[in-house]
Amino acid sequence: MKNSSLYKGSLTTIIMKLLEENGRMYGYEITQKVKQITAGELTITEGALYPALHKLESEGLLDVEVERVDNRLRKYYKLTESGEKETVNKMAELEEFIRNMQSILSPDVKPGLQL
Template structure:
């Protein structure tokens, strides 16, 4: 598991990117996808996920669609147009941040 402090601030970017790649996803699906992609190294807890999803929805980056699966209501999230453009932006920000950190920490880019 990664140091939780490092993960802070990247959750929004992760969510937006996953939605950009997969069209639409529901909350639980996102937690599983992150777990799978990271080989269990990064775990998004529900206490972090749902407030973030609601925040992104309030900021008009996501919209929701409810779907009835048996007796359950599943809530799908999808990027708005604003959301789509902010994905690129945030990934760019993350890349730049990593570049800066590599410079400061004097790390070898080949390490990745």
């Protein structure tokens, strides 16, 4: 299920959630964390990640800090205050979407009931 189109619409939510949990991260670190969490089922390419990061930055949802690491410049991304608030909104939207999908896929299972 690697790079399924189902994930593409959730990329910014994934990025924002990881930054909420980890404080700040650099691009490669984000890709590796997603790969680790999903046991390799989801891989985020640089071609998808960096445009999403730049868009979030331009919207004022991310701050960028540049540091020299091993004689190279590395960009670290972290949520702004607005980004923290938007992460809460995006997570609520995603949870509602998941509930609705579960209702469609398993109409006999009532929300909140566990099997």
